[in-house]
Amino acid sequence: METAHAAVTTRLSDYQPPAYLVDSVNLDVDIRDGVTTVTSELALRRNPEAAVSDTMSFNGEGLVIRSLALDGKVLEEGEYRYENGELLLSGLPEQATLISVVDIEPEKNTALEGLYMSNGMYCTQCEAQGFRHITFFPDRPDVLSRFCTTVRADKKRYPLLLSNGNPVEQGEEGERHWVTWEDPFPKPCYLFALVAGNLACLEDSFVTASGREVALRLYAEHRDLDKLDHAMASLKHAMRWDEQTYGREYDLDIYMIVAVSHFNMGAMENKGLNIFNTSCVLAHPATTTDAGFQRVESVVAHEYFHNWSGNRVTCRDWFQLSLKEGFTVFRDQMFSADMNSAAVQRVNDVDFLVNHQFPEDQGPMAHPVRPAEYQKIDNFYTLTIYEKGAEIVRMQYHLLGAESFRKATDLYFDRFDGQAVTCDDFVDCMEEVSGMDMGQFRRWYSQAGTPILSVTSEQSGDTYSLTFRQQTPPTPGQSDKQPLVIPVRLALLDKAGEPVALDDTGLRETVLILREQEQTFQFPVGQTVTPSLLRGFSAPVVLEFDYRADQLATLLAHDTDGYCRWSAAQRLYFAALDRLVTGHGKAEDEALKLAPVLEQVIERAGEDAAQAALLLTLPTEVALGDRHTPLDPSAIHAAHQQLKRALGRALQAQWLSLSENLLATELQMDGVAMGRRQLRNLALDYLAAGEHKEAARIAVELFELPLCMTEELGALRVLVHHRLPGAELALKQFAEKWKEEALVMDQWFSVQASVPGETTVESVAALLEHPAFDWKVPNRVRSVLGALAGNPSAFNTDEGYALFTRALATVDALNPQIAARIGNAAARLHKLESGRQRAFRTLLQGVNDKASPNLSEVLSRILGSR
Ligand code: PHE
Ligand code: ZN
DSSP states (O other): OOOTTOOOOEEGGGOOOOSEEEEEEEEEEEEOSSOEEEEEEEEEEEOTTSOOOSOEEEEOSSOEEEEEEETTEEOOGGGOEEETTEEEEOSOOSEEEEEEEEEEOGGGOOSOOEEEEETTEEEEEOTTTTGGGTSOBOOSTTOOEEEEEEEEEETTTOOEEEESSEEEEEEEETTEEEEEEEEEEEEOGGGOOEEEEOOEEEEEEEEOTTSOEEEEEEEEOGGGGGGOHHHHHHHHHHHHHHHHHHOOOOOSSEEEEEEESOOSSSEEOOTTEEEEEGGGTOOOTTTSOHHHHHHHHHHHHHHHHTTTBTTTBEESSGGGHHHHHHHHHHHHHHHHHHHSOHHHHHHHHHHHIIIIIHHHHTSTTOOOSSOSEESOGGGGOOHIIIIIHHHHHHHHHHHHOHHHHHHHHHHHHHHHTTOEEOHHHHHHHHHHHHOOOOTGGGHHHHOOSOOEEEEEEEEETTEEEEEEEEEOOOBTTBOOOOOOOEEEEEEEEOTTSOBOOSSTTOOOOEEEEEOSSEEEEEEOOOSOOEEEESTTOOSSOEEEEOOOHHHHHHHHHHOSOHHHHHHHHHHHHHHHHHHHHTTOOOHHHHHHHHHHHHHHHHHGGGTOHHHHHHHHOOOOHHHHHTTSSSBOHHHHHHHHHHHHHHHHHHTHHHHHHHHHHTOOSSOOOSHHHHHHHHHHHHHHHHHHHTTOTTHHHHHHHHHHSOSSHHHHHHHHHHHHHTTOTTHHHHHHHHHHHHTTOHHHHHHHHHHHHTOSSTTHHHHHHHHHHSTTOOTTOHHHHIIIIIHHHTOHHHHSSHHHHHHHHHHHHHHHHHOHHHHHHHHGGGTTGGGBOHHHHHHHHHHHHHHHHTOOHHHHHHHHHHHHOO
């Protein structure tokens, strides 16, 4: 066991290549109840790229050594050192073979890294540093080896034995059997995987562009076999898309995905053997919401795309994590845009970035996309690495244009195939192909924080000018900020909302590339215009412009850019909400002002219901709270409720007709049908917020005869969140109906934990005592504690803090990675008004005193910020 405060910092500037490489690994994993014995044979070779040394360090956590042998000679206890997770061997020749035999206890592994058990099956999670819990190895991504793995287990209970690559041999020994797998592609050990279980399989095949047939096998528990079709379809779409868009084919003969119920993250791209959180692979209309379907599609694609961006070309060290994650998120976003509505996809991605990554970048956990240091790498699988990283790749895509970008990625994949490289290597390819100087652009990787771009306009005679000032606020450990390259796509709209000519060639949209702290641009435009700025969200910045309400209405009504429309709506809502928070407005007046604009959106909802739903959705209480310091969550909550209620009333006829008229009579799962369901759920929510007498009836009817989970859950949410008659009964019926479906029950838990208002803390306390609550299942823990964290009026109470910190300590004792993630919910501590801050700080300090290194890294940063 690791003890508290064992804080060790790893720095990018300390990077050294490994002294020895491991050309091949022969693993034998002998699984028996209680103890698994792992025998590994490593072919070591001195690294020609490193300073000559005869000492090599291997990682190993919690391994019980049975024997160690070097070149056939057993090592006695004095001949090696194993302490603090490190095995040191000295006096090594140029080449050597190390054989180790160790025992591990997967049954006791609740941290879910390394080899562990989930619902009776054995599975692994090795990224980032799980492999060291399985055997001794240089557990770092720049050591790439050929793996050959034999798995042995009881035949009856574990008929299925999987690992990476292709099965090459198998056999039986009495009650037991074994299978040997060979992976021809050298890989870092974080991509190793193994599964032993009794699972059902959905099998299909895919013929690659060059005509090779690939077997596709999706595995899940037998009861879930009917929930794999969507993942299979998504996988095939992703395979085809990567061939067409990036010229990348799959490279093995088998591609496998295994669904597991206990998983810390979404999914894992292990070579040829992806392991997925059930929530990211299982989908059925009866049990999965439309949002769930879309998530499955994008995560299946994401992990598949990693086969090139991550596996064939991997990261030199974990500071380069965004090299694979940012790029792969960009790839999966573009894929989803092609599969669905591109405009809606972009707004959803931006919404996620702005509402989750921006706060991270503005809080105590802020870090660059390529961090300079970390204590626990697990804590750096963040929105900054993933989502902001994707935006940085997207900017490069737009700077180069689709064609050059493709040439640059071709160069990247060809040049670095089979290697472990850096973010700079990626940008070098962009630079080489385009001939552009990307020097200043690289600051996006090293500089933390979200730039604020303040824009002012001036009309003088026949010239319209825009002045841009960029500034990035200081972040922890990085006070001086430098100007970034900021591409700003823009148009200028006339009164009718039409883009005007920006020069004498008649250009109606342009991209300005900002490089300096302040820059002014002039346009020969004589009439009054509304600037449509940052179109497509062309750079991840906070854009400040003093829009008048009528300009925002113009953008919302006429802009052809989906992001600018959405952003205009957000600005209108925020302005109204801000006035309510500060006591400068009345909800009814604000609703009356908004109503005509929103009516137009509703009238046009037939064009794209999903888009309309996005435009009609209020910012969250969390987002509103982030605009007001010190943060008084009760005032935020009150303002939010008031505006929603007033909008519910002002537009009640519209909400009523949307609630009733969008009802479908038969189930469809296409984008149009999903958009209509999203809009109807929203309309019903507004109808209930406005206390319309029909709301409960409609919700109950929908709840009782739903076509799919989106309807059933949408109705349940409205009943519960608005405390309508029938809510209690519906919760009971729902739990009874779905008690065997873990993923549905997760929704049942989170619906209740997300009811706005202080009294929710009591129900959360009860949920944690519910027989179906399980501290060992990350999905279940997240469904309650994650929902509570996103529910500021409940979270920010004395009872909320007490419950949250107690729960945090409980989770930490079982699963430090999950505890650290949930601990991030405390990141707004320094913004709270002083009374709440003092109370919460004391409780957090108490947890931190006994926290795991993972949780402690997060809490110490939060507690250290004022
Ligand atoms: N690499 C995984 C992905 O595709 C995420 C992950 C990280 C999963 C660490 C498990 C552990 O994004
Ligand atoms: Zn990934």
